[in-house]
Amino acid sequence: MCGILALIKASASEISVTYELHEALYFLQHRGQDACGIAVCAPGGKIHQCKGGGLASKVFNDGSRVADLPSAYMGIGHLRYPTAGTSASSEAQPFYVNSPYGICFAHNGNLINAPALRHFLDFEAHRHINTESDSELMLNIFANELNETGKARVNDKDIVEALQRMYKRCVGAWACTAMLAGFGLTGFRDSFGIRPLIMGSRPSGTGDGMDYMMASESVALKQLDFDHFVDILPGQAVIIRKGASPVFYQIQDRKRYAPDIFEFCYFARPDSVIDGISVNHSRENMGTKLADKIRRTLTSEEVKSIDVIIPIPETSNTSAPSVAARLKRPYTQGFVKNRQYVFRTFIMPSQAARKKGVKRKLSAMDEKFTGKNVLLIDDSIVRGTTSREIVSMVKECGARRVYFASCAPPITHPHIYGIDLASPHELIAHDHGQNRAIDEIAKHIGADRVIFQDLEDLKAACAEAVVSRCSTQEERDFEVGVFCGRYVTPVEEGYFQHLEEVRGETRKLKVLEKAREAVANGSAELDEIEITAEDVEVTRSGQAVPAATDAKKDLVDAQMNGDAKRRKYSREEMLLPKDQMDISLHNYGDFPAR
Numbered sequence: 001m002c003g004i005l006a007l008i009k010a011s012a013s014e015i016s017v018t019y020e021l022h023e024a025l026y027f028l029q030h031r032g033q034d035a036c037g038i039a040v041c042a043p044g045g046k047i048h049q050c051k052g053g054g055l056a057s058k059v060f061n062d063g064s065r066v067a068d069l070p071s072a073y074m075g076i077g078h079l080r081y082p083t084a085g086t087s088a089s090s091e092a093q094p095f096y097v098n099s100p101y102g103i104c105f106a107h108n109g110n111l112i113n114a115p116a117l118r119h120f121l122d123f124e125a126h127r128h129i130n131t132e133s134d135s136e137l138m139l140n141i142f143a144n145e146l147n148e149t150g151k152a153r154v155n156d157k158d159i160v161e162a163l164q165r166m167y168k169r170c171v172g173a174w175a176c177t178a179m180l181a182g183f184g185l186t187g188f189r190d191s192f193g194i195r196p197l198i199m200g201s202r203p204s205g206t207g208d209g210m211d212y213m214m215a216s217e218s219v220a221l222k223q224l225d226f227d228h229f230v231d232i233l234p235g236q237a238v239i240i241r242k243g244a245s246p247v248f249y250q251i252q253d254r255k256r257y258a259p260d261i262f263e264f265c266y267f268a269r270p271d272s273v274i275d276g277i278s279v280n281h282s283r284e285n286m287g288t289k290l291a292d293k294i295r296r297t298l299t300s301e302e303v304k305s306i307d308v309i310i311p312i313p314e315t316s317n318t319s320a321p322s323v324a325a326r327l328k329r330p331y332t333q334g335f336v337k338n339r340q341y342v343f344r345t346f347i348m349p350s351q352a353a354r355k356k357g358v359k360r361k362l363s364a365m366d367e368k369f370t371g372k373n374v375l376l377i378d379d380s381i382v383r384g385t386t387s388r389e390i391v392s393m394v395k396e397c398g399a400r401r402v403y404f405a406s407c408a409p410p411i412t413h414p415h416i417y418g419i420d421l422a423s424p425h426e427l428i429a430h431d432h433g434q435n436r437a438i439d440e441i442a443k444h445i446g447a448d449r450v451i452f453q454d455l456e457d458l459k460a461a462c463a464e465a466v467v468s469r470c471s472t473q474e475e476r477d478f479e480v481g482v483f484c485g486r487y488v489t490p491v492e493e494g495y496f497q498h499l500e501e502v503r504g505e506t507r508k509l510k511v512l513e514k515a516r517e518a519v520a521n522g523s524a525e526l527d528e529i530e531i532t533a534e535d536v537e538v539t540r541s542g543q544a545v546p547a548a549t550d551a552k553k554d555l556v557d558a559q560m561n562g563d564a565k566r567r568k569y570s571r572e573e574m575l576l577p578k579d580q581m582d583i584s585l586h587n588y589g590d591f592p593a594r
Contacts, residue, residue, distance in 0.1 A: 001267055001418045002093075002108040003028030003216045004197070005077035006177035006185045008240050010209030012043060012073040020224055021077040022066045024213075025056040027220040030269060031108075032079035035059070035092035039104040040075035045182035047102055048072070051092040059092075073242060074185055076177045078106035081418070091133045094179075097140065100147045101154060102181030107135035108216055109174035109195045110418040112495055117141060117169065138174065142166045156239050159186060160249045163237055167191065167252045171489060173260070173417035173479075175232070177214055184241035187214045191252040192488045193234030194260050194417050194479050196274045199246065200226030212240050217272035231275050233257070258488045260417060261478040264462045265408045266379045267419070270318050275476060278465045280318055285461035286407040287322025287377070290453050294327065294375075294405055297451045303327060306403065307372035310334035312390060313362065315379040319407050323377055334368035334394075337361060358389040370398035380408035381441070381450075382421050384428035388445040395446065404447040409455045410437070413485040414499060421482065423503055424496070455483050508539070 005024050007017045021038045036059050037051020048069050052059040056079070060066055078093035094104045111117065111134040118137060121127045125144040129136055145162040146154065159180075173194035177187045189197050199214045200221035213226050221229060232238055235252040259275045270280040295303060306329045311320035313335055324331030338361055374394060381387050381404075391402050410429030415421045424430045428441055442450040459478050466476075481487035515531040518524035524532070 001031055001081045002106075003031030003077075003079035003081075003220075004106040004108045004175060004177050004214070005216075005220065006075070006106070006179065006187055006214040007211070008074040008185050008213075008242060009211045010204035010243055011206045012071075012242075014073075014205045016040070016069070016071040016073075017075045018066050018069045018072060020213075021075050022056070022060055022063065024215065024220040024224060025060075025077055025079060027223050027269075028079055028216060029056055031216060031267070032081035035080040035089060036078060037092045037094055038069065038075055038077045039094040039096065039179065040069055040072035041104075041179055041181055042070040042072045045102065046070075047096065047104060047179075047181055049094065049096065049104070051078075051089070051094070053089040053092060074179060076104055076106045076179050076185070081420075091131045091136075093133075093135060095133075095136050095139045097143045100143060100149075101183065103139065103143055103146070104179040104181075105135065105139035105142070106177045107138055107174060108176070108197075108418065109172060109190065110134060110416060111138060111170055111172040111174070112416055112489065112491060113171040115498065120169070134172075138166070138170060138176070139178075141169055142178070154180070154183065156247060156249075159239060160237065160251065163188060163249075163251045167235075171492075173489070175216065184239060184244075185212075185214070186237055186239045187232055188237035188251060189232050189234055191235035191255045192258045192479070193254075193256070193275065194258060194488065196259060196263060196268075197232040198274070199230045199232060199238060201228050202226045209243055210245070212246060214238075217268055217274060219269050219272045222271075229273065256477050256488055257474055258477045258479045260419075261458060261462060261480050262408075262415065262419060262482065264465075265458065266315055270315075273467055276466050277462055277476070278467050281465035281467075282462045283315070283318035283407070284322045285464055286453065286458065287319035288326050289457040289461050290319065290377070290405055290407055290451070291323045291326030293454060293457065294323070294403075294451050298403070298449065302403075302449075303329070305373050305401070306375045308332055308334070308368065309375045309377060310368065312376055312378040313337040316377045316407060319379070320377040323375070323405070329375070332368055334365055334374075336363045336365065338363070358386050359393075362390065362393070364393045364397050366397045368397075369394050372399055373401040373403070374399045375403040375405060376447075377405050377407065379406070380411060381406050381428060381445070381452075382411055383426050384441065384445050387447075391446040401448045402446070403449045403451070404442070404445065405451040407453050407458075409452050409458060409483045410441075411482050413482050414496065415482050416487060416491065416495070416499065417479065417481075420503065420506075423500055455480060458483075504539075 005021055007021055009017055018038060018040050025036055033055055035053045036056050037049060039047055039049035041047055050065050050069055076094050080093060094106045096104050114134045114137055118129060121129060121140050127140045127144060142162060145165040149158045173190050175189045175195035175197035179185055187197055196216050197214060198218050201210045201212050202225050204211050213221055215221050218229055234254040234257050235250055237249050237251045238246045240246045263274055264279055264282045268274055268279045270283060272279045309320055309324040309329050309331045311317045314337060321331050394402050411427050412429050414424055438450055463476060479488050515528035518528045519532045
């Protein structure tokens with residue numbers, strides 16, 4: 001799950017788009033903290049970029065790097081949330097290819113036929129792929145199809161036909177923005193509408209024409225004074241050239257209108273509107289429907305015994321008041337969240353790190369819990385690690401009984417469209433039945449009772465939150481595969497095994513990178529020193545174990561011409577900075593700030 005942006009101004013004489021794209025990154029920072037970047041097209045068609053690993057404030061040195069980028073009338077931005085590959089700066093987006101025409105690309109989603117695409121690009125298209133990112137695969141598929149025109153310059157028709165051919169090759173979920181040097185912008189969505197993309201407009205600062213912007217969430221548009229929001233619909237693309245109005249094209253017939261429901265129950269900001277649905281209103285509805293489920297699950301005496309209803313920040317802050325109002329029980333805030341940006345715990349590389357992350361993220365106020373029967377409201381339960389630590393904190397504060405209610409149903413299957421929740425065996429509700437399993441989950445996290453939202457109620461909560469000014473009143477279905485295993489796209493046999501292998505390698509790489517970074521900074525713990533010295537190995541689950549006695553652990557080097565080349569890294573190599581120079585383009589983010 002990433003954040004994407006694109007902005008084109010009617011006049012090149014206005015203030016550069018760089019400043020507004022940089023500002024917009026902060027409004028979408030919750031969508032990706034691993035890396036970010038901006039690419040802009042300056043007069044003369046030259047593309048410049050600044051990107052790197054970390055939060056926007058780090059990559060842009062609290063804004064000082066923005067001035068390094070030249071004045072430009074159009075550009076795109078990206079915030080990366082990793083689902084595959086490493087967290088190295090080499091995988092920061094936007095990606096760029098110089099042939100054909102100079103294309104920059106920002107992608108949100110996940111391709112579930114990535115191995116087949118990689119094979120095609122290697123053996124048929126003969127295009128080199130420099131990272132493990134499926135976003136780079138998609139860019140090169142698009143570039144290869146666009147190259148089929150054989151023209152020196154392209155038009156809308158050429159782009160549409162290239163997209164049509166790309167859609168036939170790619171399977172999965174995507175919302176993308178792309179910039180063609182000197183030509184304009186395009187944005188497009190998969191034919192199921194799984195990942196969001198919204199466009200807004202405003203009068204140009206010079207009064208001559210309109211500016212247009214695209215973003216993953218409406219909040220980024222609204223904060224920059226854009227309005228007249230229009231959702232890019234499933235299978236649809238929009239092309240915007242400088243000084244011209246947007247033109248919409250249906251690239252592929254719509255298969256369903258199925259936005260990912262996890263956007264509404266967890267990922268998106270509450271002040272956003274996505275696919276015409278108010279995130280805030282949907283979460284209020286979730287609270288009301290969850291309260292009804294609580295009434296059906298607990299006895300009337302148990303409901304009356306609840307002394308206070310407390311949300312687990314921040315997503316459930318909207319739902320919990322609705323639960324309290326419906327149950328007519330007191331509501332209060334009982335946790336203080338660390339406002340310094342803390343990584344979401346379910347994407348941390350190891351169980352131990354996730355446990356530490358919970359206490360770094362939340363602090364409980366003893367007086368809110370002491371001697372009380374408490375009903376905690378959370379957006380979801382994934383592995384149960386966070387929930388267990390929170391329940392433990394609440395009991396340490398002196399709570400008598402702890403009820404735990406989730407605004408989402410049990411998560412029983414992996415997410416395959418861009419959110420790396422967990423492996424199936426790590427999901428606390430995986431392969432569990434109903435009543436017996438819920439009791440086991442309650443025991444596992446230490447709660448007296450656990451209540452989950454029903455799936456149909458969750459879908460209804462979102463469907464009933466369509467805003468009146470919505471650009472389309474079409475009926476929406478939702479992607480809910482994580483709750484039931486029924487995904488909206490076809491899933492090839494063997495994909496889940498491939499997904500497990502990718503996740504395993506990703507965990508290993510994250511642990512190795514973290515260890516290298518800690519040693520380089522002088523803050524390494526013993527196990528991190530042993531990892532860099534190759535005295536221990538890292539398993540696919542991210543655990544450090546004693547190294548094999550017969551051979552040290554090999555790391556996979558870059559794929560060359562389809563063959564995996566393996567070699568062992570020396571300790572000195574392990575201590576080298578992980579950042580890599582992007583060889584394709586001058587990147588201001590690779591150099592120290594002035």
